[in-house]
Amino acid sequence: MSVPYSLEELTIGGKGSEQKASDKIPFIARPFVSERAKKTLDIVEKFVEEECIPADTVYQQQVGTSKQERWSAHPPIMDDLKKRAKELGIWNMFLPKNHFKEGAGFSNLEYGLMAEFLGKSTTASEATNCAAPDTGNMEVFAKYGTQEQKDRWLKPLLAGEIRSAFLMTEPEVASSDATNIALTITKEGDEYVLNGQKWWSSGAGDSRCQVYIVMGKSDPKNSNVYKQQSVIFVPFDTPGITIHRMLSVMGFDDAPHGHGHITFNNVRVPAANICLGEGRGFEVIQGRLGPGRIHHAMRSIGAAEKALEFFLARMNDPRKKPFGKQLYEHGVMLDRVAHSRIEIDASRLQVLNAAIMIDSKDAKFALKEIAEAKILVPDMLLKVLDRAMQAYGGAGVSQDTPLANMWAHGRTMRIVDGPDEVHAMQLGRNENKRGEYCLKKIEWQKKRAVEMAESYGMKKMDPLQLDREWSKVHDGKGNVDKAKL
Ligand SMILES: Cc1cc2nc3c(=O)[nH]c(=O)nc-3n(C[C@H](O)[C@H](O)[C@H](O)COP(=O)(O)OP(=O)(O)OC[C@H]3O[C@@H](n4cnc5c(N)ncnc54)[C@H](O)[C@@H]3O)c2cc1C
Numbered sequence: 004m005s006v007p008y009s010l011e012e013l014t015i016g017g018k019g020s021e022q023k024a025s026d027k028i029p030f031i032a033r034p035f036v037s038e039r040a041k042k043t044l045d046i047v048e049k050f051v052e053e054e055c056i057p058a059d060t061v062y063q064q065q066v067g068t069s070k071q072e073r074w075s076a077h078p079p080i081m082d083d084l085k086k087r088a089k090e091l092g093i094w095n096m097f098l099p100k101n102h103f104k105e106g107a108g109f110s111n112l113e114y115g116l117m118a119e120f121l122g123k124s125t126t127a128s129e130a131t132n133c134a135a136p137d138t139g140n141m142e143v144f145a146k147y148g149t150q151e152q153k154d155r156w157l158k159p160l161l162a163g164e165i166r167s168a169f170l171m172t173e174p175e176v177a178s179s180d181a182t183n184i185a186l187t188i189t190k191e192g193d194e195y196v197l198n199g200q201k202w203w204s205s206g207a208g209d210s211r212c213q214v215y216i217v218m219g220k221s222d223p224k225n226s227n228v229y230k231q232q233s234v235i236f237v238p239f240d241t242p243g244i245t246i247h248r249m250l251s252v253m254g255f256d257d258a259p260h261g262h263g264h265i266t267f268n269n270v271r272v273p274a275a276n277i278c279l280g281e282g283r284g285f286e287v288i289q290g291r292l293g294p295g296r297i298h299h300a301m302r303s304i305g306a307a308e309k310a311l312e313f314f315l316a317r318m319n320d321p322r323k324k325p326f327g328k329q330l331y332e333h334g335v336m337l338d339r340v341a342h343s344r345i346e347i348d349a350s351r352l353q354v355l356n357a358a359i360m361i362d363s364k365d366a367k368f369a370l371k372e373i374a375e376a377k378i379l380v381p382d383m384l385l386k387v388l389d390r391a392m393q394a395y396g397g398a399g400v401s402q403d404t405p406l407a408n409m410w411a412h413g414r415t416m417r418i419v420d421g422p423d424e425v426h427a428m429q430l431g432r433n434e435n436k437r438g439e440y441c442l443k444k445i446e447w448q449k450k451r452a453v454e455m456a457e458s459y460g461m462k463k464m465d466p467l468q469l470d471r472e473w474s475k476v477h478d479g480k481g482n483v484d485k486a487k488l
Pocket of ligand 1: 136168169170171172173176177178179180202203204205206252262415418419420421422424425428
């Protein structure tokens with residue numbers, strides 16, 4: 004890989020800028036990170052901090068203001084950033100080397116470390132072709148696609164020429180339980196016919212979004228509810244598809260990618276577009292979501308680091324001195340900084356551990372750790388963001404800092420890819436499998452304590468046991484006969 008880039012310290016400099024990203028890799032993860040990954044990590048950090056974050060505001064301006072502009076925009080700065088990222092060799096880092104030959108040759112852990120920096124900018128993930136939902140979708144094509152499907156969609160996706168959307172959620176059913184998905188996929192000759200509607204189809208607003216990965220019901224009468232669903236690849240311009248409207252996220256439209264509400268009216272797709280085979284939809288969606296959750300989590304940790312940076316900047320802004328003191332002189336603020344630091348670091352360790360476990364075997368091996376990260380990290384991010392926003396006063400909830408937008412985005416992470424409760428339910432159920440063992444073990448330990456006490460000639464007894472009858476030791480006038488106690 005050619006790296007035509009200076010690896011000097013960030014040019015911004017100043018006290019506190021001494022450490023490069025590779026110097027800050029948590030100690031516990033270091034043995035698993037290659038020298039090549041460390042170099043790339045430093046390049047990613049520099050690219051994000053010096054090129055992408057300044058580009059974020061330019062990108063927003065280039066998206067435009069009117070509805071027409073915002074939903075047809077293709078900001079030129081994104082193409083420039085992509086060109087630059089390709090030159091720097093930071094492209095498609097997300098496809099893990101253990102499982103895919105098409106990626107940049109990094110592990111989940113190594114990409115996780117890079118994804119943290121990508122999470123600090125709204126343009127960096129797309130600029131390096133590591134943006135959701137394309138990353139998960141490319142994994143679907145790479146893992147389950149036929150050669151023909153790969154040539155048609157995976158190739159241009161890997162090259163960053165087109166984008167894609169994943170269509171599972173529906174407005175009429177509780178979609179966090181995927182057995183409810185109701186869009187029909189009916190075989191007619193050598194075609195499938197799709198009827199129904201989808202919403203929260205992220206990325207569908209982008210004019211470059213050329214393929215939809217759609218989940219629907221192909222065999223509603225199958226006695227096994229997990230075999231009723233199929234996943235099929237649908238070209239975006241197939242007749243019968245209408246992007247009915249776009250959905251906002253707490254007032255933000257997320258243009259030009261957005262989140263579509265889409266209707267399917269007798270949409271005919273060649274039978275060859277089925278993914279993996281009829282009735283195998285659950286397999287596909289489960290295979291799609293493992294490492295992707297770690298990516299989300301690592302980006303969220305980067306967002307939390309950015310929030311903390313904003314917090315520190317505000318505390319040290321000499322123009323802002325409530326009650327005659329800078330914010331860092333108000334003890335409560337330092338306490339909030341300390342808690343933010345602890346929570347970010349603890350979350351990072353949790354996520355990196357999950358990534359190492361995926362690398363050492365597969366996503367199934369790290370199922371518990373992935374679910375833990377899915378719940379833990381958004382909760383941490385929202386707390387850290389909330390503290391930073393509070394430190395900015397009114398500015399914190401306005402457009403003058405990125406914090407409000409980051410909070411809205413962070414809040415969706417408790418819903419996206421399944422709400423917290425569903426993951427917690429699964430985690431709780433699995434944890435409770437140890438319940439019978441715990442009960443038996445504790446009873447056994449109590450019994451053993453009695454036996455042990457007896458072996459020392461003692462009767463096991465409660466240290467607070469009194470066996471006292473007041474009538475026998477109390478004279479009723481306030482005097483206690485201590486000898487009888
Ligand atoms: C910004 C954003 C982007 C998204 N992108 C996509 C996308 O690209 N593609 C896609 O298909 N979907 C996408 N989604 C949709 C998302 O995956 C779903 O919203 C989510 O899975 C929940 O489904 P639902 O909205 O139908 O809620 P429901 O299933 O109706 O659930 C509503 C609520 O019920 C509660 N609940 C559910 N199950 C339980 C339980 N077992 N125990 C206790 N309480 C429970 C939870 O509080 C939950 O939030 C996106 C959502 C957002 C907000």
